[in-house]
Amino acid sequence: MSIPESCTVLVVGGGPAGSFAAAALAREGIDVVVLEMEKFPRYHIGESMLPSMRHFLKVIDVYDEFNAQLDFLAAGGPDSHAWNVIRSEADEILFKHAMASGARAFDDTKVDAIHFTNGDSDESKLGRPTSASWARRDGSSGAIGFEYLVDASGRNGILCKKYFKNRKFNSNLKNMASWGYWKGSAIYGSPGSRAENMPYFETLQDASGWCWHIPLHDGTHSVGIVLNQDLASKKKHELGSPQASDFYLKCLQLVPRTSQLLSQAKLVSEIKSASDWSYCASAYGFPHVRIIGDAGCFIDPYFSSGVHLAVMGGLSAAVTISASIRGDCDEKTAASWHSKKITESYNRFFMVVSYMAKIMFSKDEPEIEGTYNEGVQNAFDVLQPVLQGTTDANITGSLSLVEMFKMFKFILVALTGSSPEQVDDLVAKLEAPGFDADTDPTVADVVKSFQESLSIEESHVFDLLQNMRWYLQDYYTIDSFTLNPIDGLVTCMEKGKLGLVSADKKNAGMPGRDVCP
Structure with missing residues (x-):
């Protein structure tokens, strides 16, 4: 042809x-x-x-x-x-x-x-x-x-x-990555457990970036290092401008958990790299x-x-x-x-990634409790089961705001400068009758009224959680694409009718809103 x-x-x-x-x-x-x-x-x-x-x-x-x-x-x-x-x-x-x-x-x-x-x-x-x-x-x-x-x-x-x-280009997320494929790596998560075959993420001990460890069906693992570009350039200079593979292996020494998983493994590929992510x-x-x-x-x-x-x-x-x-x-x-x-x-997606970047590269900021590495790894540990679909409440993307607050409490404290007690106080306000269970985005007026009653500090925390909540809806479902109107129009997903229709007409008397007029 x-x-x-x-x-x-x-x-x-x-x-x-x-x-x-x-x-x-x-x-x-x-x-x-x-x-x-x-x-x-x-x-x-x-x-x-x-x-x-x-x-x-x-x-x-x-x-x-x-x-x-x-x-x-x-x-x-x-x-x-x-x-x-x-x-x-x-x-x-x-x-x-x-x-x-x-x-x-x-x-x-x-x-x-x-x-x-x-x-x-x-x-x-x-x-x-x-x-x-x-x-x-x-x-x-x-x-x-x-x-x-x-x-x-x-x-x-x-x-x-x-x-x-x-x-x-977004300068605050201007990173570089290098990665390779390993044979014989230990698997993160025991067979049959909720962590089985989950990718594993770990921060570098010197606060310059993080590492991924992803199992693939052919028995290899994709293992990559993501670094802030400025910090990576400085690190390379300090190491005497090493070859790509030597620099990659040097960085892996700064992720002890991942290094342990790779202790009996062999690198079976060349090192690939990309920048301006x-x-x-x-x-x-x-x-x-x-x-x-x-x-x-x-x-x-x-x-x-x-x-x-x-x-x-x-x-x-x-x-x-x-x-x-x-x-x-x-x-x-x-x-x-x-x-x-x-x-x-x-x-x-950009807002959530920016939140994580702020935590990762805020080593000298006082709001993160404990040592830096404990703090950032804690943030990763909180997010990993959510982002990999192993948290029951999130399989449908239907986390309530209260559940979100409890799950991301550490991250909220780190990002907003609030104390754990302040976050707890906001959770208590959210647990008013009827509000906790209401995750329908159509309750915009209720959410707006609630937010108007908050202090400036509480409103900052609340905004952050709303963004994370919408992000998780995108992460787990297609609802935001099919239900959320733009300029009064929503999608029609029926084969033969693919297109845009009036949100009012689609919503009128149609449970589930999955049928087009």
Whole structure:
């Protein structure tokens, strides 16, 4: 099959973001072409998947295939919903599923340039993109026209970096990472326990960063070090600018628990590295353009946000393009909805990661009780069972505010400067009859009234918990994507009706809000 001269939607990039968007659009009968630069299967870092992933996979009917074909480990035991996967395998399944859904997909094909027309557009001085030039490794090349462009080109971000130039790096999360794969490592968590196959995280003893230890189904472990870039440069200088592998192994000496797990293991790969982990864009949607996945934003590997933001962005792109084609709303509204959805989800993850960064790199700040390393490791220990789906109350993402306060008490004390007694006092206020159990986001007026009664210090703590709570909803469920309105519009997820509908019409008399008008 040859690359066509035109299509309705061109997706640049066949990773999780692009493949998901293509599959969702093709299932609606929309003509989609995917051009992926690499040849599948191809390597990618990012082995841990969030519990919410299963909900997204069900949207495009690939959940059963994912389970049947992918040999993965369930983090937290066989009944857990958090997965550790080999990305080359998982990504290829999604790419092939896009083709099976009706998309025409081509790997080993690089998009070299995007061509624009009508340069008087208010949204982009470049105008509207209408075609793309491509080249294959076999020497063939050509151009393809399109009505809509989805940029899922990964960190290369052809639109953000080459044309729009709207990528912004977050200096307070400017980290570097190095990682390798080990054979023969001990497993964190005993067989059959809730910790079985869970990734393990540990802070470096000198406060320069942290380490991940993730088991994979082939018997290897992905083990990586994430360092603040400035601290990493200083550390390398002090060590005489060592080779990448020597520096990596030196850093592992600062994580005693992980080193113990690796005591009988052998490093079986070269050391890989990446920097500038955290960035975003000023916008992710323009008329006839959607930017998704790493092409638009990335945060940090600790919270496994990469694949989540990728598939969520892919679904948002598909929903809004379908809405525009179906006439649910005009294209400008659809593009704006997409941009706001990506920004909203990115900001939730960014805030939580920022909270952890503040704890990690606040070694000299007095509010953390005990020694620094005890304090930061305590924060990691609190978060690990929650983030891996092994806390019963969180399997559905339905933690109440009181439960959140109790679980994250240490973190709240560290981040806000409040005393444990002050946090306890706020918990007591939250335990008023009826408020503790109410986790429905529609009680905004009740929450607002409650917050107005708090002191400035209490309000600060309360805001932080609200952000964490919304973050966990994204982490475990798809509810915030399907239920939360933007500009009065919510998603319709029914096959054949994928798009945007009025929130009032969808909610009226429809229990569960899972049926579209």
